[in-house]
Amino acid sequence: MRAISRTNLADEAIEAIRGDILSKRWAVGDKLPNEASLSAMLSVSRGTVREAVRVLVSQGYLETRQGSGTYVRSTTDAGRPLTMARRASLRDQFEARLALDVEAARLTAIRKTPETVTELRRLLAERGTYDGDDKAGFIERDLAFHKAVIAASGNRAMVEIYDFFSASIAETIAATLGKDIPEPDMQAHADIVDAIETGDPGKADAAVRRFMAPVLAALDRMILS
Amino acid sequence: MRAISRTNLADEAIEAIRGDILSKRWAVGDKLPNEASLSAMLSVSRGTVREAVRVLVSQGYLETRQGSGTYVRSTTDAGRPLTMARRASLRDQFEARLALDVEAARLTAIRKTPETVTELRRLLAERGTYDGDDKAGFIERDLAFHKAVIAASGNRAMVEIYDFFSASIAETIAATLGKDIPEPDMQAHADIVDAIETGDPGKADAAVRRFMAPVLAALDRMILS
DNA sequence: CTCATAAAGTCATCCGATGACTTTATGAGT
DNA sequence: ACTCATAAAGTCATCGGATGACTTTATGAG
Numbered sequence: 001m002r003a004i005s006r007t008n009l010a011d012e013a014i015e016a017i018r019g020d021i022l023s024k025r026w027a028v029g030d031k032l033p034n035e036a037s038l039s040a041m042l043s044v045s046r047g048t049v050r051e052a053v054r055v056l057v058s059q060g061y062l063e064t065r066q067g068s069g070t071y072v073r074s075t076t077d078a079g080r081p082l083t084m085a086r087r088a089s090l091r092d093q094f095e096a097r098l099a100l101d102v103e104a105a106r107l108t109a110i111r112k113t114p115e116t117v118t119e120l121r122r123l124l125a126e127r128g129t130y131d132g133d134d135k136a137g138f139i140e141r142d143l144a145f146h147k148a149v150i151a152a153s154g155n156r157a158m159v160e161i162y163d164f165f166s167a168s169i170a171e172t173i174a175a176t177l178g179k180d181i182p183e184p185d186m187q188a189h190a191d192i193v194d195a196i197e198t199g200d201p202g203k204a205d206a207a208v209r210r211f212m213a214p215v216l217a218a219l220d221r222m223i224l225s
Numbered sequence: 226m227r228a229i230s231r232t233n234l235a236d237e238a239i240e241a242i243r244g245d246i247l248s249k250r251w252a253v254g255d256k257l258p259n260e261a262s263l264s265a266m267l268s269v270s271r272g273t274v275r276e277a278v279r280v281l282v283s284q285g286y287l288e289t290r291q292g293s294g295t296y297v298r299s300t301t302d303a304g305r306p307l308t309m310a311r312r313a314s315l316r317d318q319f320e321a322r323l324a325l326d327v328e329a330a331r332l333t334a335i336r337k338t339p340e341t342v343t344e345l346r347r348l349l350a351e352r353g354t355y356d357g358d359d360k361a362g363f364i365e366r367d368l369a370f371h372k373a374v375i376a377a378s379g380n381r382a383m384v385e386i387y388d389f390f391s392a393s394i395a396e397t398i399a400a401t402l403g404k405d406i407p408e409p410d411m412q413a414h415a416d417i418v419d420a421i422e423t424g425d426p427g428k429a430d431a432a433v434r435r436f437m438a439p440v441l442a443a444l445d446r447m448i449l450s
Numbered sequence: 451c452t453c454a455t456a457a458a459g460t461c462a463t464c465c466g467a468t469g470a471c472t473t474t475a476t477g478a479g480t
Numbered sequence: 481a482c483t484c485a486t487a488a489a490g491t492c493a494t495c496g497g498a499t500g501a502c503t504t505t506a507t508g509a510g
Contacts, residue, residue, distance in 0.1 A: 008291075008462065010279060034491055045464045047272055050493085051279040054235060058280045066492045067471030092382040099328030099383065103320065157317040158324065161386060234494070259460060270495045275462085291461045292502030 009044045013052035016042055021061055021075055032062070032070040091216070093165055098212050100150060100158050105192060105208045106201035107153035116152045120193045123148050129186055139170050145189065149196070234269045238277035241267055246286050246300055257287070257295040316441070322390055323437050325375065325383050330417060330433045331426035332378035341377045342422045348373050349414050370414065374421070 017038070020026060032038065035053075039046045053070055056062040063073045108116065127141040143166050150162045188211045195207035242263070245251060257263065260278075264271045278295055281287040288298040333341065352366040368391050375387045413436045420432035 010462085014283075036491090047275075047465085048463065050272075051276050054276045055280055055283045058239075058283065064492065065472075067490080068473070069491060092380045095328065095332065095378075095380050096325070096382040096386060099324045100321070102328065103324030107320065153320075155317045155320050157321040161321060165382070261460090270493095272496085273494065289461065290503075292459080293504070294460060 010048050010051045010055075013038075013042050013044055013048055014055050017052055017056060018061060021056075021072055024075055026072045026075075028072050028075055030072050031068075032072065034069065094212070094216060097162070097165070098208070098216070100162050101146065101212065102205050102208045104150040104153040104155065104158055104162075105196060105204035107155060108149055109196045109199050109201045109204040111154055112152065112196055112199065117193060117197045120145070120148055120152070120196070124186070124189050124193060127189070143170060149192070152196075235273050235276045235280075238263075238267050238269055238273055239280050242277060242281060243286060246281075246297055249300055251297045251300075253297050253300055255297045256293075257297065259294065318390065319437070319441060322387070323433070323441070325387055325390075326371065326437065327430050327433045329375040329378040329380065329383050329387075330421060330429035332380060333374055334421045334424050334426045334429040336379055337377065337421055337424065342418060345370070345373055345377070345418045345421070349411070349418060352414070354411055374417070 017032075026032060033041065035046050035049050038049045038053075042049065053062055053064065057064060060074055061072065062070055064070045123141075123145045127138075127145050147159070147162060147166065150158050188207075192204065192207045192211060195203040198204075242257075251257060258266065260271050260274050263274045263278075267274065278287055278289065282289060285299055286297070287295055289295045348366075348370045352363070352370050355363050372384070372387060372391065375383050413432075417429065417432045417436060420428040423429075
């Protein structure tokens with residue numbers, strides 16, 4: 001399918017080698033073929049092999065010993081750090097965020113307590129509306145509201161993932177805001193809380209999607225331009 | 226921890242460039258000097274510069290555009306890894322996975338090509354049904370199908386998050402397969418592909434939820450007991 | 451002033467060569 | 481036979497040059 005078109009040979013080499021490692025073709029401590037052999041196997045130059053190996057070393061999979069060879073240090077990606085920023089576009093990150101926002105809103109609607117709704121309303125009031133000043137502060141308060149929805153879902157995994165790339169999202173928003181990206185207004189936010197209050201996951205789902213739609217549409221326009 | 230042997234020019238180059246980024250010498254979006262200039266500045270060859278840049282790209286700090294230049298993507302410590310701290314519960318992980326599966330299926334339904342559907346059907350046929358043997362192989366093939374759906378969405382961020390999950394998911398599936406947790410059958414999988422083929426995101430959404438519902442229900446019973 | 455085209459700039463990749471370090475083979479001395 | 485210094489081979493580290501692909505900028509005709 002090649003859904004993701006790798007634009008460069010080094011990335012392909014990285015994935016090929018990582019794949020061989022994860023599939024246990026080489027065990028921990030094993031010595032990889034030398035650079036010339038890898039070059040021939042992967043049909044790329046030795047320089048490209050070196051770039052790939054260097055990345056895998058930085059990610060903890062491999063270890064090189066000058067004069068000796070390249071060895072496998074870890075065959076598991078359990079501890080693999082998720083380093084998103086790669087080439088995930090702003091749109092991709094927003095879509096991933098949307099996935100979490102939607103599911104969390106559904107769960108929160110189901111698991112909510114009266115206190116949950118009260119707290120969300122309080123955070124929303126605190127957030128206020130964007131008056132053109134203190135962009136960073138506003139983004140922070142806005143994220144605080146959304147993170148609260150995630151947290152209210154009671155799902156720790158989602159909270160951690162959300163935390164992971166909310167920083168990167170905030171950064172990119174700050175860099176691009178004030179231009180074409182519309183900030184969902186107070187009513188859209190309030191709709192989410194209201195939907196959660198009804199306890200209907202379908203309504204919560206729909207409210208979040210309505211909320212994010214204008215932003216995604218704006219991102220599409222940015223990408224096209 | 227072995228003493229940090231600075232016998233390695235590429236590592237020095239990595240730290241030098243990363244240092245300049247973190248110290249905000251170059252801001253987000255800024256273009257770095259070209260490879261030849263960096264080579265001269267750091268007193269290393271262009272090949273070494275490329276290895277360093279490649280690592281920083283893999284860590285999310287930089288972005289290269291062929292024919293254009295190398296640009297700063299993040300001035301924050303983007304390399305900070307997401308580690309599923311204190312092992313979120315199995316249920317939490319499944320819910321997070323569900324969030325990604327649902328959204329990816331929606332996007333794939335929208336963005337699908339005939340080849341996408343063909344490929345998914347092929348993977349599903351290859352997966353087959355679980356006959357009690359080769360548990361690891363079956364899980365691998367099963368995950369391959371689900372990852373293909375994610376990949377077909379074209380969203381790199383989701384692919385990476387899913388990859389991050391897949392190790393632990395495979396682990397937990399292996400631990401529970403053949404016990405109380407029902408593995409969604411072939412029909413449930415086929416329903417997802419069919420829904421994607423219709424191009425209706427709503428149907429794809431629903432198919433995935435139907436697919437996951439029995440598993441989540443079983444998990445609930447496990448937690449209660 | 452517009453816009454198609456040429457030119458320049460830059461990354462992607464390959465190739466060959468040299469140096470540095472490690473491992474293995476060798477063989478003289480005991 | 482054994483030991484061990486030394487040579488040889490193997491491998492990674494680094495360098496420089498060359499070509500291709502892609503993007504950006506400059507150019508000039510209309």
